[in-house]
Amino acid sequence: MRQNLTQKTILIIAILLVFVYGIFGIPKGLSGSALQTAILKRIQLGLDLKGGTRLILQVEADQAVAGQAQQDAQRIQQGLQQNGVTGAEVINPDPKKEPGVIQILDAPAAKSSTIGSMLNSQYSDQYAISPGSNGQWTLSMKPTVMTDVKQKAEQQSIEVIRQRVDALGVTQPVVAPYNTGSYQILVELPGISDPGRVKNAIQSTAKLSIHLVEGGPWSDQQSALQALGGTVPYDADLLESVPGASSASSVGQWYELARTPVVAGTDIRDAEPGTDPNTNEPQVNFYLTTAAGDRFATFTSQNKGKPLAIVLDGKVQEVATIDATIHDQGTISGGGITEQEAKDLSLLLRTGALPASLTYLQETTIGPSLGIDSIHAGVMASVIGMSAVLIFMLIYYKGAGINADLALILNLVILLGFMGFTHSVLTLPGIAGVILTVGMGVDSNVLIFERIREELRAGKTPAAAVDQGFGHAWRTILDTHVTTVVSAAILFIFGTGPVRGFAVTLVFGLIANLFTAVFVSRVIFEAILNRKGRGEAISI
Numbered sequence: 001m002r003q004n005l006t007q008k009t010i011l012i013i014a015i016l017l018v019f020v021y022g023i024f025g026i027p028k029g030l031s032g033s034a035l036q037t038a039i040l041k042r043i044q045l046g047l048d049l050k051g052g053t054r055l056i057l058q059v060e061a062d063q064a065v066a067g068q069a070q071q072d073a074q075r076i077q078q079g080l081q082q083n084g085v086t087g088a089e090v091i092n093p094d095p096k097k098e099p100g101v102i103q104i105l106d107a108p109a110a111k112s113s114t115i116g117s118m119l120n121s122q123y124s125d126q127y128a129i130s131p132g133s134n135g136q137w138t139l140s141m142k143p144t145v146m147t148d149v150k151q152k153a154e155q156q157s158i159e160v161i162r163q164r165v166d167a168l169g170v171t172q173p174v175v176a177p178y179n180t181g182s183y184q185i186l187v188e189l190p191g192i193s194d195p196g197r198v199k200n201a202i203q204s205t206a207k208l209s210i211h212l213v214e215g216g217p218w219s220d221q222q223s224a225l226q227a228l229g230g231t232v233p234y235d236a237d238l239l240e241s242v243p244g245a246s247s248a249s250s251v252g253q254w255y256e257l258a259r260t261p262v263v264a265g266t267d268i269r270d271a272e273p274g275t276d277p278n279t280n281e282p283q284v285n286f287y288l289t290t291a292a293g294d295r296f297a298t299f300t301s302q303n304k305g306k307p308l309a310i311v312l313d314g315k316v317q318e319v320a321t322i323d324a325t326i327h328d329q330g331t332i333s334g335g336g337i338t339e340q341e342a343k344d345l346s347l348l349l350r351t352g353a354l355p356a357s358l359t360y361l362q363e364t365t366i367g368p369s370l371g372i373d374s375i376h377a378g379v380m381a382s383v384i385g386m387s388a389v390l391i392f393m394l395i396y397y398k399g400a401g402i403n404a405d406l407a408l409i410l411n412l413v414i415l416l417g418f419m420g421f422t423h424s425v426l427t428l429p430g431i432a433g434v435i436l437t438v439g440m441g442v443d444s445n446v447l448i449f450e451r452i453r454e455e456l457r458a459g460k461t462p463a464a465a466v467d468q469g470f471g472h473a474w475r476t477i478l479d480t481h482v483t484t485v486v487s488a489a490i491l492f493i494f495g496t497g498p499v500r501g502f503a504v505t506l507v508f509g510l511i512a513n514l515f516t517a518v519f520v521s522r523v524i525f526e527a528i529l530n531r532k533g534r535g536e537a538i539s540i
Helices: 002-024 032-042 061-082 109-123 143-167 196-203 221-227 290-302 339-351 368-397 399-422 428-457 462-494 498-531
Strands: 052-059 089-091 101-105 127-131 137-141 174-178 184-190 208-218 236-240 254-258 268-275 282-288 307-312 315-321 329-332 358-366
Touching: 002 032, 002 399, 002 498, 032 399, 052 143, 052 196, 061 089, 061 101, 061 109, 061 137, 061 143, 109 127, 109 137, 137 143, 143 174, 143 184, 143 196, 208 221, 221 236, 221 254, 236 315, 254 307, 254 315, 268 339, 282 290, 282 339, 368 399, 368 428, 399 428, 399 498, 428 462, 428 498, 462 498
Parallel strands: none
Antiparallel strands: 052 184, 052 358, 089 101, 101 137, 127 137, 174 184, 208 254, 208 307, 236 254, 268 282, 282 329, 307 315
């Protein structure tokens, strides 16, 4: 019995030391500031404690639908040509009001069956297809498909934002869906009090593409439209350039570009800032994937002498003539690009393009001083609550209260150690979770102690009363903890930011409480009984 008790005591001390290491690691000294630095290195503070910026972004999901419809329209146009249907025009009549609608105009009546067969075999799963008069066909994206496109746009936006924020060096950011079904995103940036640069990096769609130049340049849009006969061809776009996009321009000019890009944003493998060897000005070097590089090499070898335009977010950044075969890399320079802009643009291209633009619905900045006030208030509440509980247990349960107090303190050490090992983020609701954990720990001890009292009143010996008390209370404690853990898990899965912080501390605390209330507390009782004579009363 004594040997078994010694082994259990050694186990408890070992676990205590492990979780103390989880809290502090190896501190650089034992002063208060050194220990505080060690703790904050292991346990990150959330936005409400550290200060920073909280953003709510709206994903313009209809743009993603319009983009999908535009890609499908281009494929339909190519499919018609491959099936010998000429003269038909495939358009998105109103991308803003009806983003999922595609129309085929001026289709030859003699090819009606061919068109119908092609559309039904390839697009009937995604679109409702209806023929009309005068060679017109209308394809309307099905609601389920439209919803799927919007959800994918939201998820892709979250991944791109997370990559961009991580690359900027923001520690422990929160990027998660917000207000389910509204395609909104919550972004929390602890420690960022001046979010201007981060906001620009988040919001930029950074859609890079390379197009063949069909016409231009023209000095203004009106001149361009006059040269094109008043309308832009269906397979082309009319875009303005940034100043300096070509060697002869010091102001923005207009170009007619082939609508279908030679290279799209998804073809970018990597990007990095660099310096133009001729002008010593900043530039961005980008690299294509192997497949895109092979395709680009074939295209440039077949179109030598023709101009190419690099387009970024709907603006022509650079125009150059193809004078040799280009393989898997290119540059963006000129336009007065600064060194910082080159770094930021490289980051955006490297992390991929957003599928749709973002708008800011809400921005909240929490200053560091407010975070310090929150920490002070939270710590004071924890200390006062913990002290009140410890004193109550000592007064009400006498000697056994010391047992409960030791178990509660160890519970707190294990909880903080868990958070240190997992580098969890501590939020203000997380501190509330810590306080609630203390309350749950007290509840477990009360269940056990009251059951022991009942057994003693029934005339059982102290050893038998302790054994029966822990044995009968165990099931109740397990039931209450399992149900609470399930509730906390649901909060973690569906919650965001501070709510998840609360759930994390609560789950860690409950797991720790099962160990301290049932195992540690019992070992202490066994140690007390081992030092007393047979039948000698215990203080409870």
